[in-house]
Amino acid sequence: MDVQKVIDQLGGRHALQSLLGVGPSAISNYITRGCFPRRVQSIIDTALQDTPHHNQLHNPNANSTSSTTLTPPRIIHPTHGKRIALIIGGGIAAYKALELTRRLQDHGFHITGIMTKSAQQFITPLSLSALSGEKVYTDLFSLTDEAEMGHIRLARETDLVLVVPATANLMARAANGIADDLASTILLATTAPVMMAPAMNPAMWSHPATQDNLARLQSRGVHIIGPDSGDTACGEDGEGRLTSPQDIVAHVRARLEPDRSSLALSGKHALVTSGPTIEPIDSVRFIANHSSGKQGHAIAAALASHGATVTLVNGPVTIDPPTGVKLVSVETAQEMHDACMAALPADIAVCAAAVADWRAQAPKNHKIKKQAADSMTLNLVKNPDILAALGTHEQRPTLLVGFAAETENLEANAQQKRIAKNCDWIIGNLVAVSSGTNTSDNLVFGHDKNTIMLVRDGTSEAWPKMRKTEIADKLVAAMIMTLNETVADKEPANV
Numbered sequence: 194m195d196v197q198k199v200i201d202q203l204g205g206r207h208a209l210q211s212l213l214g215v216g217p218s219a220i221s222n223y224i225t226r227g228c229f230p231r232r233v234q235s236i237i238d239t240a241l242q243d244t245p246h247h248n249q250l251h252n253p254n255a256n257s258t259s260s261t262t263l264t265p266p267r268i269i270h271p272t273h274g275k276r277i278a279l280i281i282g283g284g285i286a287a288y289k290a291l292e293l294t295r296r297l298q299d300h301g302f303h304i305t306g307i308m309t310k311s312a313q314q315f316i317t318p319l320s321l322s323a324l325s326g327e328k329v330y331t332d333l334f335s336l337t338d339e340a341e342m343g344h345i346r347l348a349r350e351t352d353l354v355l356v357v358p359a360t361a362n363l364m365a366r367a368a369n370g371i372a373d374d375l376a377s378t379i380l381l382a383t384t385a386p387v388m389m390a391p392a393m394n395p396a397m398w399s400h401p402a403t404q405d406n407l408a409r410l411q412s413r414g415v416h417i418i419g420p421d422s423g424d425t426a427c428g429e430d431g432e433g434r435l436t437s438p439q440d441i442v443a444h445v446r447a448r449l450e451p452d453r454s455s456l457a458l459s460g461k462h463a464l465v466t467s468g469p470t471i472e473p474i475d476s477v478r479f480i481a482n483h484s485s486g487k488q489g490h491a492i493a494a495a496l497a498s499h500g501a502t503v504t505l506v507n508g509p510v511t512i513d514p515p516t517g518v519k520l521v522s523v524e525t526a527q528e529m530h531d532a533c534m535a536a537l538p539a540d541i542a543v544c545a546a547a548v549a550d551w552r553a554q555a556p557k558n559h560k561i562k563k564q565a566a567d568s569m570t571l572n573l574v575k576n577p578d579i580l581a582a583l584g585t586h587e588q589r590p591t592l593l594v595g596f597a598a599e600t601e602n603l604e605a606n607a608q609q610k611r612i613a614k615n616c617d618w619i620i621g622n623l624v625a626v627s628s629g630t631n632t633s634d635n636l637v638f639g640h641d642k643n644t645i646m647l648v649r650d651g652t653s654e655a656w657p658k659m660r661k662t663e664i665a666d667k668l669v670a671a672m673i674m675t676l677n678e679t680v681a682d683k684e685p686a687n688v
């Protein structure tokens with residue numbers, strides 16, 4: 194996408210600034226980077242749809258069907274356009290606000306960061322701004338900030354004010370109506386709902402002064418998230434730990450997302466496999482494939498955010514599961530197969546797991562001794578093919594999607610796989626660029642971005658390189674369209 198062309202198409206820099214609610218520096222930043230941040234992409238896509246020449250701008254091959262580079266379907270996220278003013282207080286847990294920002298963006302929220310002076314002792318406005326892609330506000334009396342976005346606008350033009358971490362000091366000032374810096378002034382001036390996730394030393398948390406402030410804030414409708422119990426940063430055990438970013442996201446979503454029953458995939462069950470499987474050779478060794486689980490988990494998250502009930506069957510991964518999914522953790526292909534069959538019926542199944550094709554015929558329950566010989570033979574037997582089993586199952590999901598990691602002839606191999614496994618779509622990706630078996634050559638495993646080819650019956654679309662979360666969003670948009678078409682096909686025609 195040509196950023197400058199898009200800006201022109203949307204009426205110029207000022208028009209885009211007001212569309213996105215960002216300052217001039219953000220637009221310059223997009224031009225320099227040659228792309229838009231993911232969280233504003235759906236707003237831009239929507240606006241472009243309403244402009245003439247949209248198709249030519251995005252997709253000069255709009256009429257061709259086979260083997261073209263196509264713009265993936267547009268997605269309107271359920272939280273589309275929802276804005277959060279994220280106030281970061283000065284506590285050691287401030288660094289967790291960075292991860293929280295990412296996770297909130299994954300759900301389509303638009304984040305404006307506001308940092309107290311003490312928060313800047315722990316993290317810098319630059320790191321938050323790099324993550325949010327937005328200017329971060331720190332100063333009540335900054336002429337530039339006020340010219341760009343006055344503190345009253347910051348307080349008002351938001352759907353939620355979220356304070357993370359809420360320190361004892363910030364809670365005390367908010368409870369007593371003190372407005373002596375930008376953060377506390379926003380808390381006094383806002384008419385939006387306020388959520389606070391406190392984090393502090395357990396003694397400070399249980400102090401009657403803090404508890405009085407807490408009661409006052411709650412009585413005024415402030416939604417308090419946590420804190421959790423456990424080890425705190427100061428080495429003391431007790432109540433005062435910041436609730437995990439994942440749980441904070443769940444609270445925010447419950448407050449800001451529309452009624453889930455109105456979402457596009459409400460009432461649908463989606464089954465997703467993700468991560469590798471590991472097949473024991475003995476008590477310490479195993480066979481496995483490379484897989485971080487990032488793509489499968491992102492698809493599960495996107496399906497859930499559109500209202501689907503999601504069963505995520507994952508092999509051993511180091512990433513956190515998305516919020517709101519039913520997680521089934523397994524190790525071997527056989528366990529993954531059994532878990533998938535037990536999860537049926539499903540409307541959608543996406544097999545993103547890198548399942549080991551083979552397992553040791555007779556795994557030992559002790560460590561096999563190293564032999565003197567230079568070689569050894571390991572007898573392998575084939576694992577069940579979960580995707581193929583779903584493809585022939587009497588409860589075959591309406592939309593069955595598989596992956597094909599190929600090192601060559603991507604399109605032909607993917608098309609062949611689609612037919613062989615009786616699935617509807619294959620998402621193909623090339624997994625190596627240069628010769629050799631060095632995994633650092635791979636383009637996909639463990640990376641945050643991916644380049645895919647979506648292979649359907651008779652068509653294949655090469656999508657441009659995108660973040661895996663973005664691919665997930667766009668794939669789910671395409672799934673929603675396909676399911677809607679399937680329903681329309683089944684409906685009797687009006688006569």
Ligand code: C5P
Pocket residue numbers: 466526544545546547548549550576577578579580581594595596597598610
């Ligand atoms: O045959 P191949 O392993 O290349 O097929 C890849 C696709 O099949 C992926 O969607 C993968 O999750 C799925 N698969 C499976 N069970 C297996 C092997 C692959 O579900 N045993």
